[in-house]
Amino acid sequence: MSLPMIDPSALLTTHPEAVPRPETLLEVKNLRLAFGGVVAVDGLNMNVHRGEIVSVIGPNGAGKTSAFNCITGFYRPDSGEIAFMGKSIIRTRPSKITRMGMARTFQNLRLFSDMSILDNVRTGAHAHLRQHWFDAFLHTPAYRKTERACEEDARYWLDFVGFTGDTLLYVTQLPYGEQRRVEIARALATNPKLLLLDEPAAGLNHTEKRGLVDLIRRVRDLDIAVVLIEHDMGLVMDISERIIVLNYGKEIADGAPDDIRANPLVIEAYLGAGDDEEPADGADQASADPGQPLPPAPPSLPEASATADRSDGGEARR
Amino acid sequence: MVASVGGYCSGSTLPTLPIFDSAKIPQLISVANSDNLIKDNTGNVWLLDGTGEQQASTAMKWVEKNSFKNLAVIDDKTDYSANLATRFTAKAKEAGLTVTTDSLTPKESDFSAQVTKVKSAGADFVYFTGYVQEAGLLVKQLVEGGYTGSILLGDGSVDAKVAEIAGLANCKNVYATYTKTPDMLDDGGAFAEKYKAISGGTEPGPYTIHSYDTVKTWADAATRAGSVDQAAVNEALKSTNLAGLTGQIQFTDDGSRAGEGGFVIVSNQDDGTFKLYDALS
């Protein structure tokens, strides 16, 4: 039972389509961020086009989440340019960036614990809900209309992500997988043009992952671009139209899944340089201790089959 | 309730005035003496203790007697203290003396700023109109800060604790303006004995005779008026002329105590308790 394709903006009486969406939504030019001596993001360049699914992968500590936090305004980068729908968002507050149409989820699930599931998602719609506090105080008709629209909106997105439980429960009463869905629903409720998912598949079991893949595709069908930070290679290979590989804070590869899989730089970044390969910077091979036995030949990344099933047995070796 | 006797510090007594008045209860205030208490007196308030004005004039007499020229007046911004300080400063300025004024924050313990101000003004006389705790600290820090002039305290600081805190050695020239206390009575301690008998051995406090006189005044007015009704008692109080322990009790038309207010100069030099030093009569 997959839901009929409805364009959500039709539902939201409060949000007319103001600005025609440009071809490239997000542009990042040599972004640099350092915490004290540690350089987290070192000259990153990337962009995201309209209605595209892009995965950002890379070994731990490659600066993925730090870059994410710069893009969404939580960290102020040392230098570099970030433009969203043509406007620079370097100095902008995260809430303003979200209002411009870039929603995100968090690596470790930051839902509002003391609020019901419905309220969590309704908070997502906070930005574009025209309701002055005076309306709430006096219970004016405008208040009732906006509250009803907001509730419908929230229920729509909860159904969209496939959550059918009791929406009055508190978030902490839900299993982990369900909480992930609610967080995505909350992000979608901000009516985004670009959705940033920070390790959405982490902690999900096999079937939930399949549900996630399908959900991301349906989000993309609503003309919402999706950017994923993900470690599950099977899922990445299956869903992404484009993959950006990060290492030591900058992108070392950017392209379709197939040529990323074969790209030597990516393999090296993931699995470390084997002795028999010519290191890129031409350092003298003789310096290696001859007596040391040769390390096993570096296995290439597992063949990504059409469906993600087969790959889950042999998780990508990291 | 037919009468209210009491009221130690003016700050807390002031708000009770309208309440007692509306409850039609005459109010005889035994100790609090800020002039604000009788400012727009509706005839229901009677002060048994000398007012700030009378205490200030006694202090002026003490200043003239010792011909102090450069005065410093410090208050603690509470109602009683500010009232006494402003009235004394006005009198000192009238008399053409140089006066530096400052105030301090109650419950504070460091008054080095005030000491520095007094010394840099070269004052030879300091009048502190606050309460006991700050008086002890200020006297100690003044003397240890190198101030050698005379110190006069208001009646709010007349308590043995001042010497305890300041240290007896520092109280060589500490005096205070004060009305009579039980031990100053010339009845050879008869009152104190009777008091101890009924109070289970506790000594009479500094204001015991004031309260005693206040109740006696009300009783006298009530008997003369023949009723406890507010209007009758207030009427009778106007013509009070009673010999009390604190001296002859008569009232002026604004409800304050007639006469000099009975202020005398006391000192705690010898053993820390304030004793009669100069009756200035």
Place this chain on the structure above:
Amino acid sequence: MESLKTYFSGQRGVYHGIAIAVVVAVFALPFITIDAYTIQLATQALIYVLLALGLNVVVGYAGLLDLGYVAFYAVGAYTSGILTTRLGWPMWATIPAVVAACVLAGVVIGGPTLRLRSDYLAIVTLGFGEIIRVTAQNLSITGGPSGIFGIPTWSFGSWSFNDGLTVGGLFFNGKILLYYFVAIVVMVLGLIGIPRLANGRLGRAWRAVRDDEDAAEAMGVNTYTTKITAYIIGAVWAGLAGQLNASLITTISPTSFQFLQSALVLMAVVIGGMGSVPGVVLGALFITLAPELLRDVWENRSLMFGILLLAVMLFRPKGLWPATSILPWSRDKHRAKVDTKPAQARAEEV
């Protein structure tokens, strides 16, 4: 419409039932006893309820620890006191001035510090409370240490509360009229106004900021303006409570705006249950009635409050009547609605 019985057994129904019972009790009180002391105490309790509800917005909903709440209480009292006694304005005319003064004070103090971490706010508001008290003590316009006395009660045109009112043969003196007036204001502003605010868009934003500021920011909630709005609404509520209190006790002086007052109101909110309107009302009644009842039993009341505060925080942080409480008998109804289908089946279904 379901039958009344089922309505009143549901969660919302119970709240409404209790609310109606409280309203009836409040209005019936003057008919039970007209002794001035009880009426005065009841009015004072109601004013504290309004104060606690105001603080509940700041502490309970937005999660900002405000330790100088009495400052706005003082601003409200002094503004109305000065305007009525010095300039002879009728009390109702000072309302806009009180609101403006509180908004200004809220912006002056909240503005700069709300950018910082919440524990800085605690100390700054504590400092602000002391500044207001000392300034009131030192300035002559605020009557210095003796404060302002003779503050008139509410008057409309020539008629004022003190003239009393006869309705249907029953004469209500000034005190009772003021009591009813305060009760209505508390009902409208506090018991109806604030819960409505909390359920609307702004209320959700407050609670989101309280639960997780970064996540709220990511959801498009401008946390800075949300916190400022909560802070100012709290300030205005306290100002109005201050004005009511000024007209009740007709004399205000700096000594009645000590830090202890702020701590008392905070205790009402914390002990009652942060973020829960019934809980805070309970807390407010407790802190006004307990001192009166314990006056002779426990001379050192503040020690008791200290112990109570600790006990609540350690053993029942959600307070007596927690905000997220689901009433016992309606809890099983809640559980029934939870979806029992295993997640597996649901995932297949999508």
Place this chain on the structure above:
Amino acid sequence: MTQIILNGLFVGSFYALIALGYSMVYGIIKLLNFAHGDIFMFGAYIGMTCLTVIPGIGSLGIGAIAIVLLISALLTGATGVLIETLAYRPLRSAPRLSVLITAVGMSFLLEYGVRQIWGPDPQPWPQAGRLTEAANWPAGLQWGAQRIDILGGSLTGAQLVLMALAVVLMAVLALYIGKTREGRAMRAIALDKRAATLMGINVNATISRVFFIGSALAGVAGVMHGAYYSSITFLMGFLLGLKAFTAAVIGGIGNLYGAMLGGLTLGLLEAFGTAWFGGEWKDVFAFVFLIAFLTLRPTGILGERVVERM
């Protein structure tokens, strides 16, 4: 002019000593210990009780004060540890708001608990324990009770001794934190509690140690206050604690040198403020500076801007 500076430095050394306790506790578990001002007051009361209870202490003169300083430091330190274990440890993972409210509750408990035991009115400091009493100073050290002129201003010997003691204590603490193993453990926990546990640091023991040192310092300051000003009251901790926090913030919260610098700065600011505007505005200055610093430079003079990690 120099007299105002000297006054400011003297008062500042009290603020610094108490601010150290605030800064250490805040640095390590990000807790604003409201009760810290009252621990200072509690230390003074312990000192006073020792002077009245211990037989024959009167005859030791200055020695008496030294002994009482030590006892009070130990006992107040122990109280600090007790408070931490009973009130703050159970709430280690609780939301910030409830820990702060617990601290307010603990502050009330200390204040009105002392009031219940020692009575509400201010207690004069026993004669034997007074630094300003000439009799207490041994023959050779009579300068202790006289005034000593310094660059035009003057301070009593006692004040100089107290300031010297404060400086020595701060130096010892700085060395302890900087050089010793436990000091390193404290700094580690301040930076990242979880990582510190991974490194085998017993977090709870170290936090108790921090509370012990912070409270002991406050206890010493309490006894010094009593010995110099010779009068203590159960409410003196509230205001002084607030001022000490202001000092800690001005210097840079969490930074030890900042607490010392902040204390002296606040002392001077207040001294000049009261000299120019009058004594009654003294407290208002402290809080106006606090609000100004928090808005213009929240990290304080020495504090560095820490990037708030998500």
